[in-house]
Structure formats: C-alpha cells, structure tokens
Amino acid sequence: MTLLTKNPNVNKWVDEMIALTKPDKVVWLDGSEEQLDALRAEACATGEMIKLNEEKLPGCLYHRTLPNDVARVEDRTFICTSKKEDAGPTNNWCDPKEMYAKLTPMYDGVMKGRTMYVIPYSMGPIGSPLAKVGVEVTDSIYVVLNMAIMTRMGVQAFKNLGDSSNDFVRGLHSKADVDPEKRYIVQFPEDNTIWSINSAYGGNVLLGKKCFALRIASYQGKNEGWMAEHMLILGIEKPNGEVKYVTAAFPSACGKTNLAMLIPPETYTKKGYKVWTVGDDIAWLKPGKDGRLYAINPESGFFGVAPGTNEKSNYNALASTRKNTIFTNVAINNDDMTVWWEKLDKNPPVNATEWKGAKVNGPEYIAEGNHLAHPNSRFTAPAENCPCISPEFNNPEGVPVSAIIFGGRRAKTAPLVYQSFNWQHGTFVGSIMASETTAAATGAVGVVRRDPMAMLPFCGYNMGDYWGHWLEMGRILGDKAPKIFNVNWFRTDDDGNFIWPGFGDNMRVLDWILERCEDAVDAVETPIGYEPKPEDINVDGLEGITTETVRGLLSVDKQLWLDEAKGIEEFYSKFGDKLPKELADELSSLKERLG
Numbered sequence: 001m002t003l004l005t006k007n008p009n010v011n012k013w014v015d016e017m018i019a020l021t022k023p024d025k026v027v028w029l030d031g032s033e034e035q036l037d038a039l040r041a042e043a044c045a046t047g048e049m050i051k052l053n054e055e056k057l058p059g060c061l062y063h064r065t066l067p068n069d070v071a072r073v074e075d076r077t078f079i080c081t082s083k084k085e086d087a088g089p090t091n092n093w094c095d096p097k098e099m100y101a102k103l104t105p106m107y108d109g110v111m112k113g114r115t116m117y118v119i120p121y122s123m124g125p126i127g128s129p130l131a132k133v134g135v136e137v138t139d140s141i142y143v144v145l146n147m148a149i150m151t152r153m154g155v156q157a158f159k160n161l162g163d164s165s166n167d168f169v170r171g172l173h174s175k176a177d178v179d180p181e182k183r184y185i186v187q188f189p190e191d192n193t194i195w196s197i198n199s200a201y202g203g204n205v206l207l208g209k210k211c212f213a214l215r216i217a218s219y220q221g222k223n224e225g226w227m228a229e230h231m232l233i234l235g236i237e238k239p240n241g242e243v244k245y246v247t248a249a250f251p252s253a254c255g256k257t258n259l260a261m262l263i264p265p266e267t268y269t270k271k272g273y274k275v276w277t278v279g280d281d282i283a284w285l286k287p288g289k290d291g292r293l294y295a296i297n298p299e300s301g302f303f304g305v306a307p308g309t310n311e312k313s314n315y316n317a318l319a320s321t322r323k324n325t326i327f328t329n330v331a332i333n334n335d336d337m338t339v340w341w342e343k344l345d346k347n348p349p350v351n352a353t354e355w356k357g358a359k360v361n362g363p364e365y366i367a368e369g370n371h372l373a374h375p376n377s378r379f380t381a382p383a384e385n386c387p388c389i390s391p392e393f394n395n396p397e398g399v400p401v402s403a404i405i406f407g408g409r410r411a412k413t414a415p416l417v418y419q420s421f422n423w424q425h426g427t428f429v430g431s432i433m434a435s436e437t438t439a440a441a442t443g444a445v446g447v448v449r450r451d452p453m454a455m456l457p458f459c460g461y462n463m464g465d466y467w468g469h470w471l472e473m474g475r476i477l478g479d480k481a482p483k484i485f486n487v488n489w490f491r492t493d494d495d496g497n498f499i500w501p502g503f504g505d506n507m508r509v510l511d512w513i514l515e516r517c518e519d520a521v522d523a524v525e526t527p528i529g530y531e532p533k534p535e536d537i538n539v540d541g542l543e544g545i546t547t548e549t550v551r552g553l554l555s556v557d558k559q560l561w562l563d564e565a566k567g568i569e570e571f572y573s574k575f576g577d578k579l580p581k582e583l584a585d586e587l588s589s590l591k592e593r594l595g
C-alpha cells in the first residue's frame with residue numbers, strides 16, 4: 001500500500017477505517033489513467049461493468065444496479081447533530097453516538113475478501129479558494145470510476161489540503177450486501193463525516209455529491225459565510241460579447257441539466273446569443289472581493305437523468321455522453337452494444353436488454369406498458385465533453401451571479417415567471433417552493449410537496465436556520481445581491497399537456513430576467529411579485545404560442561394562492577421559533593395583497 005499524502009490526519013483516519021472494515025487489500029487512487037484503466041478492465045472482467053461499442057461510444061461503460069437500489073432513499077437519510085433541533089423538522093435525526101453505535105457493527109469486517117479504494121478528491125477547481133477536499137473509502141469500483149468523472153480526483157486533491165490541515169470530509173462507503181432494510185445514508189456535520197452503507201447507487205454513494213457538496217457543505221457554509229445550493233450555473237452571452245451568469249434551483253428531475261445546457265431558439269442565435277454551462281446541479285456561492293456573489297461548480301461531471309434526453313430536448317447533454325461516459329440502468333441495444341432510453345428516439349431496439357437485465361423485444365415490451373430504461377436511469381459524463389462548457393468552468397474565483405432563479409413542477413399555481421420585490425421577499429419565494437415529486441427519490445411520483453430552495457432532501461441543518469442564513473447573506477450583499485426570480489415550465493392545460501414548450505424556448509424567459517437585472521424592461525406588480533407584460537416575452541418563431549397564451553401562463557389564481565398560503569402557514573408552523581420573523585411577515589403581506 002502506497003500512501004499518497006504525509007497528512008497525518010488523513011492517514012490516521014484511513015487506518016481507522018481499515019481497522020474497522022478489514023479489507024484484504026487497500027488501493028489509493030492517484031488519479032492516473034493507467035490505474036483507472038486497470039480498474040475498468042477488472043470491473044468488465046467481473047461483470048460489474050459492461051464495455052459498450054468502442055467505435056460509437058469510445059471509453060463508455062454500462063452498469064446495472066439492483067432493482068431495489070435505483071434512487072436516493074430519503075427515509076433512510078439522516079442528519080446526526082448532537083442536538084435534535086439543529087437537524088430541524090425536515091430531516092431524519094438521530095443522536096450521533098447512537099448512530100455510530102448502531103452502524104459500527106455493520107461496518108465491522110464488511111470489506112473482508114474485498115479491496116478498499118481510498119479516493120482523495122477536490123470539490124471545486126484545484127487551487128480555488130472555494131474548493132474543499134474529501135476522502136472517500138469504498139469497496140465499489142463503480143464508485144471509483146464515477147468519482148473519477150464527477151470530481152477532481154487523485155493525488156492533486158491533496159495539494160489543496162496540505163500536509164497538516166484537518167479540514168477534509170471523511171466519507172465511508174460500503175455496498176455491504178445492498179440490503180435495503182439495512183441501508184443508511186448518514187451525515188455527521190459536526191464531525192465532517194459521512195457514512196453510507198448497503199447502497200451502490202448515485203447520490204447515496206458518490207459521497208462528494210449530495211452528501212458532501214450539499215448536506216455537509218450547507219452546514220459549513222452557514223458557519224463560514226458562504227452557501228451550498230442545489231443550483232445549476234449558466235452564462236448567457238449577448239450579441240455584444242458580454243456574458244451574464246444566473247443560477248437556478250429546481251428540485252431533482254425538474255430541469256436543471258436541461259436549462260444549464262440550453263440551445264437558444266433561432267430568434268436568439270441569429271442575433272448572436274449563446275449559452276455557456278458552468279454547472280448543472282450544485283453551486284457553491286460566496287461574496288467576492290468586489291462585494292458581488294460568485295459561484296463555482298464543485299463538480300467536474302454531470303450525473304444526468306437519461307430518459308427524455310435527445311438531440312432536440314438537450315443536444316449538448318447527449319453530445320456529452322458520446323465518450324468516456326458511464327450509463328446506469330438504461331437499456332442496451334445488443335445488436336451494436338449501444339444504449340437506449342425512453343424518448344432518445346422513436347426506435348427502441350428490438351434486440352434489447354432492459355434495465356433489470358432481461359432480454360426483450362423493445363417495441364413489444366414498451367407496447368405492454370413497460371419501461372426499457374428506469375425513469376431515474378442516469379449518465380455520468382465528463383463536463384469537458386460538453387460542447388457548451390463555459391471557458392470559466394475551471395476559474396478558481398468562480399463567476400459573478402446576476403440572478404437567482406427558483407422553480408418547480410406546478411400544474412396550476414405558479415406562473416411562467418415572476419420576480420421577487422427584493423432579497424427578503426426572494427428568500428420567501430424560495431422558502432415557499434413546492435413541486436410534484438419525481439423518480440429521483442424512492443416514493444410516490446407526482447405528489448405536491450414543499451421543497452424550499454429545492455433543498456428539502458439536502459439541507460444539512462435546521463431549515464429555519466438555513467433561511468436565516470439566506471437573509472444574512474442578503475444583508476452582507478446589500479445592493480450587490482443578485483435579483484431573485486421564480487419560474488414554472490410545467491403548467492398544464494385541461495388535458496394535462498404542458499402549455500409552455502420549455503427546453504430551448506426557456507431562453508425567452510431568461511431574456512426577460514436579464515432585462516430586469518439591467519433595468520431595461522418594465523414589469524407589472526401583482527400580489528405575488530413582479531410579472532412581465534405578456535408582450536415582453538418574445539414569442540417570435542413559436543408555433544401555437546401567442547402573447548395571449550403567455551397572458552394565460554402568467555395568470556395568478558387568487559383562490560389557488562389563498563389555499564397555497566394556508567399550506568405555507570402549516571409548513572412554517574413546524575419550525576416554531578426557528579422560523580425567521582421576516583418570513584412570517586412576508587407571508588402576512590402576501591395574504592394581505594391577495595385580499
């Protein structure tokens with residue numbers, strides 16, 4: 001075993017994890033291609049991964065998880081703080097001592113007969129003042145290969161840590177027996193520690209992602225004066241070459257990857273507009289030297305939802321997956337060893353293997369009402385593959401943020417877009433977010449639930465304190481704070497069809513948002529915030545959508561909003577005296593304005 005760092009804190013902790021899990025062998029990941037290649041070959045030899053068509057999908061691998069292990073498990077995810085109130089009413093809580101005592105025997109000897117991989121990684125560009133180091137130990141090659149795409153992984157990560165710092169996040173993962181009854185995803189924010197066991201899927205096991213970059217990082221951000229958010233980051237280049245950056249928080253599977261990589265409609269491209277992707281899922285935000293808010297993407301790849309991704313809906317995401325990508329739980333076309341998922345194209349493979357591993361006739365299987373790919377099947381693609389990756393992607397200082405956008409899936413209530421009156425009201429707008437649930441987490445799909453700032457499953461401390469932190473950041477940023485907006489691409493007509501075309505056409509809404517940030521367009525004051533005049537949303541080149549359609553999409557149904565206010569009040573009441581007074585005031589003002 002070769003140590004990769006002299007840092008005694010890292011080495012001592014890894015020694016403890018070895019003593020606990022008792023692997024046969026320990027391998028430190030240095031990040032070299034040779035080492036990763038050997039692991040790819042090993043995983044293909046054991047059947048853990050399947051090699052795809054080297055000509056059509058060079059460097060691409062396929063992986064299938066157990067059918068009981070296909071999404072995040074929110075009911076088995078815990079925030080373990082010494083005091084229960086520090087986890088708050090929206091998190092599962094357990095006393096840290098009790099949780100360590102419960103899990104330690106489960107980890108005892110769990111890696112006997114297996115290899116432990118020690119993965120050093122950086123969340124954020126190497127050398128960035130906003131970056132943070134993590135070390136994950138795992139018994140899964142799938143985790144190693146995904147972390148190699150999703151993070152800056154290998155010995156380079158230790159550069160940021162140095163030889164003596166203790167500021168790294170300790171991640172212990174074992175797939176154990178992948179027993180859903182014994183599955184735990186546990187954050188110990190006070191110890192910079194994450195323990196995950198009995199899963200081998202995505203956000204449960206790629207510990208740099210949701211566990212660290214959101215749950216642990218949100219807690220660190222509160223204590224250190226920055227923010228970790230479930231947000232995409234994109235740059236909009238205007239015809240004069242100037243680029244403005246916005247971030248957007250939507251719940252899981254509600255369109256972040258799509259918006260982050262959008263291709264503007266022709267009415268914009270012919271004028272010279274372009275969109276640049278900085279991030280598609282997570283943003284770390286901190287005030288810069290000039291007092292503005294700056295954002296980095298702590299990740300270096302995309303763990304994106306496959307179904308629905310196609311040439312038309314998200315050309316750039318699809319292009320990102322054409323090499324060096326891992327596909328999880330999609331379908332295989334056995335004729336040429338390529339991949340397929342719902343809505344990729346209209347030709348499901350006849351000679352298919354569906355996501356659970358059965359050989360089926362694709363068209364017939366679908367006609368019988370089955371999915372070939374799991375609805376939460378994913379691709380893990382390197383960000384550098386993305387045709388529209390921002391030149392600022394690796395900028396250690398991040399990019400300045402002009403606007404923050406909230407949004408979710410709402411069939412009726414929320415209008416296409418509105419702007420908050422100010423930062424405090426914007427914090428309120430984020431706090432009252434709600435969305436219909438998706439396949440990204442286990443549980444019922446399509447049920448409306450409150451999901452403040454899209455952080456319900458990801459806030460590592462009391463959500464009331466988190467809102468307090470948002471308000472505090474607004475005070476620090478003052479008049480340099482980004483403007484805050486809310487969008488909804490998912491209003492439906494009476495037949496349940498989406499009215500707004502969405503995808504690339506969402507540029508038309510971003511356009512209005514930027515104009516508002518530049519004070520270049522008027523707005524209409526409504527009880528819920530500022531809305532566009534319908535004619536200020538560009539519908540040039542849209543089929544079947546007129547200014548009248550836009551008027552409908554912007555309508556605010558007072559009765560629905562009064563009902564909404566009741567739902568908010570009920571939700572807020574869970575937080576007791578942790579609810580910031582400013583938000584209670586905003587709710588009263590909303591009710592007054594609704595009359």
Ligand code: GTP
Pocket residue numbers: 250251252253254255256257258259280281303304305307308309313440489490498501502503506
């Ligand atoms: P996570 O990775 O789970 O955080 O998801 P995400 O927020 O990145 O969502 P993603 O962009 O992958 O989109 C999820 C689903 O929403 C896909 O099925 C998309 O096709 C669909 N979707 C995305 N944008 C739009 C839109 O503007 N309109 C409509 N109707 N659907 C959209």
Ligand code: SPV
Pocket residue numbers: 071072201202203204209210251252253281303440441
């Ligand atoms: C999400 O669910 O928001 C994701 C996928 O981005 S996972 O990494 O599984 O959390």
Ligand code: MN
Pocket residue numbers: 230251252253281
């Ligand atoms: Mn996400």
